[in-house]
Amino acid sequence: MTAEKFIREIQSTAEVFFKSIAVDIYQDAGILCIVTGIDNNFLNTVLHVNVGEDQLEERIYMARNFFSSHQVPWTWCVNPLDQPGNIGYLLKSHGFVGLESAPVMVCDLKNYSPTKSRLSIKEVFSLHDFQDWGKSLLEGFESTAENCAQFVALNQNFRSKEADFYHFVAYHENEPVSSVTLSVSSYGARIDNLATRTAFLRQGFGAEMVRCAMTKAKNLGYSWCCLESSRKGVSLYQKLGFREIYRVKIYG
Template identity: 25%
Template sequence: MNYTTFKQLEKIFWNALSIKSYHEPHIQAYLSSVTAVAGFNLLYVENGASLSALENALNWYRSQKRDATIVCEKGAASKLLNDHQESLQLSPEDPTTAMMLDLTTWQPLTNRVNDFLINEIKAPLDDWAKPLSTAFSDGETALTDFDLEITAQYQKAHEEALTNHAPIHHFVIRVAGIPVCNLSLTLTKEGARFDDIGTDIHEQGKGYATTLIQHALLFAKEKGATIAALESSTAGLSIYQKLGFKALFEYEAFAWEYHD
């Protein structure tokens, strides 16, 4: 049940954020309006997928003249990708972990930050996007026009999703009026899904992400959600484990580049 719920929430989020999608048994492919990078053109490969179905999905991306990031479940799916890594010209990317939290038994931690304000943001999502601009930078190098363009394109994708009545909520935590951390929360009858959790590089390690996630968990629980889900990088695992999230399964990832 938890696996099915996780995959349902995953599909709802990426369908909302994509301009096109392609589906086969055990294959879910999404085409993003973010053209600056391929990281949002996600091809999910589930255990049970066939090589022909995978090749059909890659041909679909080829017809769109776009690169893709392939995310495959560890097991039969990752074996399929690793067995054909060379012939498909795939480059390994960082793995992630699918995680879930039982909201019916969850108890929040004590917040360790003070003097903050949390708001749900409606379009335009300028304040929501600001922490994302620097969240994954090194904090030393100035942001380039390319970095800002990625954030702007992704913000626009979220705004278009809201125009289409996607069930996505956008939260920001402010300190002294400045947005320092953000997240998006997809909330449906299936449960709640967390994405886009980012803290400004100069404000990381101060507890803002934990505080904002707990606020959104309480929000989701008050709306009737009993399960929360997210996909974590290796770096984020400890934060989510402290909050009570448990690993459900592992993902491996590969980059695939379009060629004529």
């Protein structure tokens, strides 16, 4: 597989994930916009654009109108294969500012050996399970109760023809402490929603949740899995065998 095709497959796992929790999608004329309806700019975003430089201004206008109609904050994600190639410069010339450069990382699962977890980890199915799963997201992502409840509902009620989703919650002494999500599709396997409650940080629980998702992906027959890391998460993922493939540059 060429490097370009591999990057496209990784990008497609992100598109599948966001489409599955979207309440509205605009996909036309070389641009993909996702709205979840949550009051968080990172959850309403332009995920992909592929147009000529002379067409970008019109796409910016289209995106602004689309997100404005939903009255949500939003961002624009720029991937290495997006066109035009100087899109970051052009976005800045239209008033956007760079917010973040997020590493996209991949782990080869072929030589990965699962290990026994010291946590009690269960797959999420019931409403109660989802409520426990959301407790880690609320604290780990420093969210509001309203936003977190809305995000949990989107994950609980989503329907996707392109992917299967597996949510996991870990318990320590009967308390929910950490959460993670694995999505798998024809493109590949992707890890999202890794979060640990504040009182249980720096105890290795996050690493155990990532291993749980990796084990599930390997058992399902996937040879690699990917994720998008925060700056502080890079060292954790590197220890687990992930390596950076490219960066998503986020503008707002």
